Amino acid sequence: MSLLTAGVFIFILIALSAIVSSSELALASARKIKLQVMAKEGEVRALDVLNMQEQPGSFITVVQVALNAVAILAGVIGESAVSPYLQRLFGNETAASVVSFILVTSMFVLFADLMPKRLAMSNAEPIAVKMVRPMIFFIFIFKPIIWVFDGAANLLFKLIGVSTVRQDEMTSEDIYAVMDAGAEAGVIKHQEHHLIENIFEMQERTVTSVMNPREHIVYFDTKASTEQVVAVMIKQPHNKFLVCNDDDLEHIIGYVESRSFLASVLEQQEVCLTDKALLKPALFIPDTLSLFEVLETFKSTGADFAVIVNEYALVVGVITLKDVMSIVMGELVTLEEQPIVQRTDNSWLIDGMTPIEDVIRSLGMVNLPHSQNYETISGFMMYMLRKIPKKTDCVEYANYRFEIIATDNLKITQLLVTKFEDVI
CATH class of the missing domain: 1.20.5 (Single alpha-helices involved in coiled-coils or other helix-helix interfaces)
Structure with missing residues (x-):
C-alpha cells in the first residue's frame, strides 16, 4: 500500500471516528427539556433522540463496535503502510513503529476524539437530531451484534443489581x-x-413566619358601642376586625369589615357587631400549614382572611391574602416600613419580627444554625443566647455579629447586624 493510499484511508477512518464520537456525546448529553421544546416546534427527529435516550444500550453498542473497529484498522494501516517509510528514514524498525504509533494516535486523539467531542458538548441538541437517523440505520444493520453485546451487558448489570435506566426527574x-x-x-x-x-x-415557609402575631391583633368585644368601634377603626385602618365574646380572643364568633360597618354608620342605620348582615364567619387554620397550603385554602374557600391557632387551640395570629402575596412579590412591593434596612455595605438594621428566610437572603448567607427551631430573627437570638435577650446582647456567627439595640419589655424590636471584614 502506498503512502498516499494509506493517508487517504487514515483520513477516512478519522472522519468516520469523528462522526461517531460526536454522535455518541451529543445523543447522550442532549437535554430532555430542550428536545421536548424542539419536538413541539415540529422537529420530529427530536422524538427519535428522546426514544434513544430511554434505551441507550443499542447506540452505545454500535458506537463502541465502530470506534474499536476503526482504531484497530487504523493501527493495522499505520503499522503496515506508514512504518516501512519511517524505517527507511530512521533506519531502525523499533523507532519507526513507535513514531508511527505516536503519529496515528495523536491524529486520532486530536481530530477524531477531542475536537468532535468538544463540538458536540457545545451543540449537543443540533448534532443529536442530525445524527439520530444515521445511528438508527446503523443499529438496524448491526442488530445481531447489538443483541449479543447489549444482552450480555444487561445480564451482567442485572446480576450485580445496577439499574441502567436513565433518570431525568427534575427536582x-x-x-x-x-x-x-x-x-x-x-x-x-x-x-x-x-x-x-x-x-x-412558599412550600417551605410556614404561615407563622408571615402572620400578624396575637399581640398586634385588633378586635372588638360584642358589647362594644358603635362610637368605640368607629374610633378604633379610624385609629387602626384595617379592613377586617375580629369580634369576640367576653373580650377574649379564644372566643371568636366572626369578623366584621370596616367598610361595611362604617357605611352602615354613615347611613345612620342601627348597627350591632352581632348583626348577621355584618358579622361573617371566621376561617380557622392550624399554625403548621405552609404558605402554599394557605393559598390553596383561600382559593377553595373563597376567603382572604384567616385566624391561626396552635395545637392547644390558642389563637396565635391572623393572616390575609395580601400577607401571602407580599411574600410572593417580595422586593416588587414597596412597604411603608422596610423590616431590613441596609446602612452600609457591611451593616443592616433589622426588625426583630423579620422572618429568618428574609434575613438569610438579605445577608447573603447559606443558612443559620438549627433554623427549624425558630422563624424570626428574634427567635434566632433567643435560641443562640439560651435566655430571654436584653439590650446589648450579641451573637457572632459565620463572620456576622448580631447585636440587640432595642427591646420592648421581653420583645426584641431591632437588631444591628454587622459583617466582619475578611482578613487576608
Whole structure:
C-alpha cells in the first residue's frame, strides 16, 4: 500500500471516528427539556433522540463496535503502510513503529476524539437530531451484534443489581440551579428570579413566619358601642376586625369589615357587631400549614382572611391574602416600613419580627444554625443566647455579629447586624 493510499484511508477512518464520537456525546448529553421544546416546534427527529435516550444500550453498542473497529484498522494501516517509510528514514524498525504509533494516535486523539467531542458538548441538541437517523440505520444493520453485546451487558448489570435506566426527574434543586444560571447569564431579570424563588419558597415557609402575631391583633368585644368601634377603626385602618365574646380572643364568633360597618354608620342605620348582615364567619387554620397550603385554602374557600391557632387551640395570629402575596412579590412591593434596612455595605438594621428566610437572603448567607427551631430573627437570638435577650446582647456567627439595640419589655424590636471584614 502506498503512502498516499494509506493517508487517504487514515483520513477516512478519522472522519468516520469523528462522526461517531460526536454522535455518541451529543445523543447522550442532549437535554430532555430542550428536545421536548424542539419536538413541539415540529422537529420530529427530536422524538427519535428522546426514544434513544430511554434505551441507550443499542447506540452505545454500535458506537463502541465502530470506534474499536476503526482504531484497530487504523493501527493495522499505520503499522503496515506508514512504518516501512519511517524505517527507511530512521533506519531502525523499533523507532519507526513507535513514531508511527505516536503519529496515528495523536491524529486520532486530536481530530477524531477531542475536537468532535468538544463540538458536540457545545451543540449537543443540533448534532443529536442530525445524527439520530444515521445511528438508527446503523443499529438496524448491526442488530445481531447489538443483541449479543447489549444482552450480555444487561445480564451482567442485572446480576450485580445496577439499574441502567436513565433518570431525568427534575427536582427543586435543579430548577434553582437553572434559575441561578439564567440570572447570571442575564436571561432572567433579577426581579423575575426573585419572584420565582419566592414562589418555590412558599412550600417551605410556614404561615407563622408571615402572620400578624396575637399581640398586634385588633378586635372588638360584642358589647362594644358603635362610637368605640368607629374610633378604633379610624385609629387602626384595617379592613377586617375580629369580634369576640367576653373580650377574649379564644372566643371568636366572626369578623366584621370596616367598610361595611362604617357605611352602615354613615347611613345612620342601627348597627350591632352581632348583626348577621355584618358579622361573617371566621376561617380557622392550624399554625403548621405552609404558605402554599394557605393559598390553596383561600382559593377553595373563597376567603382572604384567616385566624391561626396552635395545637392547644390558642389563637396565635391572623393572616390575609395580601400577607401571602407580599411574600410572593417580595422586593416588587414597596412597604411603608422596610423590616431590613441596609446602612452600609457591611451593616443592616433589622426588625426583630423579620422572618429568618428574609434575613438569610438579605445577608447573603447559606443558612443559620438549627433554623427549624425558630422563624424570626428574634427567635434566632433567643435560641443562640439560651435566655430571654436584653439590650446589648450579641451573637457572632459565620463572620456576622448580631447585636440587640432595642427591646420592648421581653420583645426584641431591632437588631444591628454587622459583617466582619475578611482578613487576608
